[in-house]
Amino acid sequence: MAETLLKVENLKKYFPIKAGVFQRTVGYVKAVDDVSFELKEGETLGFVGESGCGKSTTGRTILRLLDKTDGSVYFEGKDIFKLSRKELRSIRPKMQIIFQDPYSSLNPRMTVGEIIGEALVDHGIVSKGEVKDRVLEAIEMCGLAPYHIRRYPHEFSGGQRQRIGIARALVLNPKFIVCDEPVSALDVSIQSQIVNLLCDLQQKFGFSYMFISHDLSVVKHISHRVGVMYLGSLVELADKHELYKNPLHPYTKALLSAVPIPDPTLKRERIILQGDIPSPANPPSGCKFHTRCPYKKDICSQEIPKFRDVGGGHFVACHLV
Amino acid sequence: MIPVLIGVSIIIFLIFQAAPGDALTGMMDPKMSYETKQKLRKQLHLDEPGIIQYKYWVQNVLKGDFGESFYFKQPVGKVMNTYIWNSFYLSLASFILSVLIAIPIGVISATRQYSFMDYFFTVFALIGISMPSFFFGLLLIKWFAVDIKLFPVSGMMTAGSTAVGFAKFKDVMYHMTLPLIVLTLGSVAGLMRYTRSSMLEVIRQDYVRTARAKGLREKVVIYKHALRNALIPVVTIFGMWLPGLFSGAMITEAIFNWPGIGPIELLAVNNRDYPLLMGINMLLAFLTLLGNLIADVTYALVDPRIRLK
Amino acid sequence: MAELKKNTNKNVELKGAKKEDIMSPWKVVKHRLRRNKLAMVGLYTLLFMIILAIFGPIVQKYVFGITMEKIDLYNISAPPSLKHPLGTDEVGRDILTRLMYGGRISLTVGIVAVSISVVIGSIIGGISGYYGGVVDGIIMRLVDIFMCFPFFPLLLMLAAVLSDYKVDPKYRIYFVMIIIGILSWTGLARIVRGQILSLREQEFMQAAEALGLRDRRKIFRHLLPNTFASIIVSATLGIGSAILSESALSYLGLGVTPPYPSWGQMVQVATDYYVMQYEYWKWIPPGVCIFLTVMAINLFGDGLRDALDPKLKR
């Protein structure tokens, strides 16, 4: 069994809502509300959920790009929220992130070579002379050509920019990469290129990924385990085959049945959820899903269900299971 | 708003503290004896440290008392009240005229981007912004008042005129024409460019396409759906206009000898009439803040997304 | 890995682009600017004015022996002639020469005043945007206070206070530059702050944070270069309005004072109706000069703004 690389315990991230002339805090958006999970070396953990469910915020808080409200995150055994600025800086190259928007994630005023190489220079990881070699190595691994390093981001298409973003993370030789919706902004035919690239790189270097997406089929393809988030909380987490074959949480079931499948002969029974996702600023009491749940009982609106292991590493938070 | 006003008052006070001489210099009668001077100093609290003087000044200002103008030998409030309305009439006329001209040509420019009309209006607007008002004013006087004598050279009414009612209004309008042109040229330019860029932004929006897809007439699409949205940022600058309505256009008023606040302020500057200057500037700062407030409120009124709760 | 490499090469071929036409962001802007005829007219007019202001007086002095102070007693208030192409003023000084000197002064005032306001504005706006929170709150209130003053009346008062200190005309010019500069930094500070606030939300800044880059690098390599575009545009347009402010101030006798000529001050003679009506050569050329220069700057600045706007593509 591979070793645990990342351990997240009861992580919470609340954004204050300010209002009025004096900017008093009138409430909180509970973007991440008590999330716990572990990630092993070389593993890909997928996170799915609809917009506003807090999957992206979870990813960014784990990297301490945002400050936490509560809880802890252990990376290689160290609580990253207890690190000093200097310690944090030195650990940064080991945990990287790839972004959704291939346009705003690259500085338009820098050449591709500078974008990829600058962290190597700034951290002094390799000597000045070696920087170019490392950049070229990374860029080739990501499917770009050496002459591309002298070009600027605006000369590239979305898929190529995403490759540049991957090369920027890759060049630092990280152990853990948060992939924050890396293929959502891309065309279908380009998506598969990037997904394949991420898989290949994992095989070669043994990265751990936290793969965030709203696309259930992509997440299923790339992940080993998958977690489902709803309104800031994990509602279900299991091995991907288990989760997709045997979903326990009613939300997961609805989500899976809502995904259109490219097969016109297939007739499925659908669960169409009623209503909209409630606002994370004012989540429902008890189980947050009870307002839309077709199976809800009295207890659901009163008590928060525990996120627990129902056997074989299948975690679920539902009173009915 | 209050802290900003306090900050403003401190800065105004400091500027006048920095000026050589004090309030007495302006009032001084050369024949005044040393004792009388000292007495007067004490009376005006000039012998005390700056912070105490500031306290007295603010106390008076809060009571509406800006002190006495050196030059006019009258309370500052009264002097301002006499002239400020003349500025107001001129500026208001110019404001209305600018809105009437600028918004339509802004819209035309935007809906026909890169057409000849667009270039024409754009160049026209740039001329308006680039033309120094004093030079333009002088040119107008030379051409229309001196050379062909179509309009009067200066003033607000014919000297010695006792006309009342409509005749008076006509006389004032006759005198107002040239300064109005100068003032309006500058403000049309700014407002038109603002409307144009706001409109350009709006006509690219999806909801304009939706309106077209509904089968609405192009006129309805532009003047109802698009313009209503494009004017949202524009109305906020109406609020910013408030201080401008009262401050007058100093140079234009001076050139045409329009008896507004502008020439008075120039006079005050040249005669170092500090109480009057402080009064005018305090008032304008207050009006600026009030204008911002009005802008915020109108914004909320015209944009349903920002309703005051 | 071998398979990966193969895939790579395929991509390279597919792109099929020529290797040597790298369009840096600045080249793109230059390219777009060149296509804007109005902007080019502005640029050439401006260059012409600058060249005239720099070299004109030198030519006049060494070729024709005319300086701005030289009095031609035989030609007082003379209309344009071969000797004095734009005539002479009331004491017999050559108008053309004074106009060129005035250009030097007006342009210098514009450029220096804007440099001052750009330095103050971008530093303060940058600090405000980068640190945010309390620092931002305080600075923005300060900007609010400054913005409360009607610009011109305040300028006038400061200029008046300056006069009371009886500053030598030679140094007065510098004070005028400083005053205009200090009074006009607020707009730019707001722009820079707004830019930085929106840049901070961009994912490449998040990436810079995730890469663990030093603050210095984040500020100088990532933030500042991306604010240049808006700083340059507002500085260019700022020069135009600084020249207008200076000329108005000088016209009122509170800016640049004799014996140093400035365009605004030269127009002043027209307050005399006789001069206005009959001696047009004394005041129309300097007025036209102000207008042309400011117009040229605005045309160019406008084109620059369009060229730098990534949204605007025909």
Next chain:
Amino acid sequence: MGELLSIKNLKTYFYTEDGVIKAVDDVSLSIREGETLGVVGESGCGKSITAMSILKLIPNPPGKIVDGEIIFDGKDLTKATDEEIRKIRGNKISVIFQEPMTSLNPVFTIGDQIIEAIVLHQNMNKEKAREKAIDMLKLVGIPRADEVVDAYPHELSGGMRQRAMIAMAMACNPKLLIADEPTTALDVTIQAQILDLMRDLKNKTNTSIMLITHDLGVVAEMADHVVVMYAGKVVEEANVYEIFKNPMHPYTLGLLESKPILNQDKDRLNSIPGQVPNPLNMPEGCYFHPRCSKAMDICRREQPELCSVKDGHRVACHLYREVK
């Protein structure tokens, strides 16, 4: 089923500073009455421009319909006057757009925006139109319709806004509904709601739908007939069962294989290499040949024509020339 709309050899070009973009390049397709036509392709393939050309909603300049015919109800829309087109828009043909957030005017209430269309096309007075608007909102499943009619768009969620858009589009009982990526901006569970609603409405009203999307799953669920577009051209066309069972064009095949499918497991995705070509610099011959694994010599020289290979299955590829 008769033909409701048929597009013949449509060419819509954009004249930009950098050159001419042939956004729609010789496209022919048709929609029958009561049918849902799915138009699939990646961004920039011209599927939206084709749809917008029908109603002349292409911004001009720079866009222009250069050639072709759009026959609707026996009339050629490309030759129709602005006034005639206006009477068809929102009445016989209506549109719903991708972004429910930006497609509704933020300063008018939902009701105002629906009423406007009804008053314009149906000669109703305002009170009656308002009643009809409320009915329409109820029809699309908006709860508390009599309150929502006075709400501003920003007060509704994304899903509700898209419902309101559909209500607006369906208000005048159109014969054809153009749905331009109607669910792309929505979450999966909301998407399921909206698709369900559209199917429901279609069954009730027998309106034809032109569904533009990049999601093959949505097409499989909604469409009767499918058109696949690439780089401004139709590359394949067939009924929905045929196209998923027997895709012929290498691009369609690649598109189907490059997407992981929820109920299937694959070790590795089969991806189409390279990028979509630059519209200003299209390759010679078949536009797809640089990315095609089966490209032959002729593909680099000659553009394939769309030919019928089987009953109602048409494909534009040199591989199937013999079959013809």
